[in-house]
Amino acid sequence: MSGNIDRIKEIARGLLETEKVDVVIGFKKGTLPVMSEPTIIRKASDTETLIWDATCRLNLCNYLTGRKDRIGIIAKGCDARNIVGHIVENKIKRDQLVIIGVPCTGMADKKALSDLVGGEVTAYAEAGDQITVKGPAGEKTVSRSEVLQSNCRSCIKRNPVIFDEMAGEPVEELVLENRFADVEKIEAMDAGAKWGYFEELLSGCTRCYACKNACPLCYCPTCFVDESRPQWVGKGTDPIDIRTYHFLRAFHCAGRCTDCGACEAACPMDIKMRAFTRKGVKDCVEKYGWETGMKEGVRPPLDTFKTDDPEAFIR
């Protein structure tokens, strides 16, 4: 996948040189081996700093909200679906964007990488489908599919649905046997087990809000957690407040979440909060036949009203 980088740079350079865009948003090499850093580029010569590899976990659509300039943006499959959502929800105008699509074979899970080498990863390299890491337990080479983030294993759209330039050959979409096996496992629990599961899931949450801040959907000018009149949720460490935050956020994302995994990739405490949002994804698929961000101009199911709605109470 990093093989697309030359083409990405070439397209980005061209867009800046011809002044088709004011800026390009992409990733540059991080200061840690397993990290990359979102970056904004204004000069054609700076496109040399762009990178593309399995550490580009964050969703760049998150950096579009409310921008007024003309933007070139590098988008993998999920980023592109979120860009569709952003256009539908009026957070950005289509004609402000030049979308540089990148077919994606998934992002590498940070923890899986450090587990491979028994601790801190001190070197990281990609060659084709192979990832090589070094650490306390020596050097290890694996294929990317072995260290994928959990959301990338159940990805439904690796190739961008929307783009102006394409920086690589399309990749094969995954064939998923049971896409929601993880959600079904939780659904099958009785109330007590479910409660215990969520309690354990959320233990350690400091409410740093990295999950919501990494999320392109969380663009409210004032998040409900920050409201003070009225104050919806306490700001301390009471588990009730922590749960309230996670539950409400998940509901707010229902029908809008592309399962890009930025929330989990951002969490410093390794909390798997996709357990909540994926229930919303599943319900929207099953109840409304809805997949988020696949088509421009269609509003998400919990955001629409039809006069011929099958439910009488709403007509």
Added chain:
Amino acid sequence: MTLIRIAKASWDGGLEKARKAYELIGPVPEKDSHKYAVLAEGQLPDMGFKNTKLSPKWVVFPQSEAMFTYTLDGTKENHHILQEVPAAPGARAVIGIRPYDAKAIQLTKMNFDNKDYKDPFWLRNYERCTFVGLAINAPSATDFSTSCGTGPFAEEGLDVLLVDAGEVYIAKVLTEKGKKFLDAAGFGEDAGADAAKTVEDLKAKAEAAITSKVSYNKIQGKTIMDLYDAPFWKDVLFGCINCGTCTYACPTCWCFDIQDEVKGTDGVRVRNWDSCMTALFTHHASGHNPREHEWERTRQRFMHKLKYFLDKYDAGLMCVGCGRCVEQCPANIDIRTVCNTMNAFEPGK
């Protein structure tokens, strides 16, 4: 300087003895990492830990701390009057605190305990504590503590420094408080003639393993406004998502917010960790926000740690180089890069 030898085989037993006089706090496994926690009866610290995601600053500065309680029930005595939450009794020993975290508590002490202002809640937490540090023999790649006025074997802020020397801990007794703790644990065997050299060798090895550095020698020579108005901020901080990861993980971030929480007629006034990364931080009642844009909030954090603190206290950076924020930042905003950028910046050029 007294050096005491503690055979690892007698470590657990010693802690059990010390537990009679101290509440123990130490590193324990949590999910795939470690955290500092109050040790329950029979629970022992995991001294083989690498690092913790959160520092032990909560020991003196809890994430949520009840300061006062009150009742709004007019039929009750002292209604509508704040009642101070009594101090928790007894001594505490913080086992396995890292030297940089102990240094961080000394830096925050400048804020909570100075000639103009003494924070009673912070101080009563602090005064209960005996800090039994554990030197870092194998620093992580993100550790840059030696360029922040501390280091893997630094002693500032500690009462005892334990050095892991294989079969034994060599304990450096640094204060009376430290001696009292070791006495309570029954640790008193002289470490012998070679111990000092063993410690020096391990220290030299650990310090040499730290290759990550920051420079800040030129920051004090620049004006606040030169740095504040520097052109690099927006781009350097572009990736920042303004979460609280760095501020919560940071052992020196000391900002707090005070909240009243009321249920029925019972109220409690709590102070919580605050984070300058959020839009709500110091948001004025008038509606004015002194840092309206996201990047301005991130600039505030770095200016505070790397410029305002330097100017105000002349005591180096408000950063101990523990590397937690570097490791945990979701967007890989690296304080080392920011510090070096600020240091190298030449105003007007």
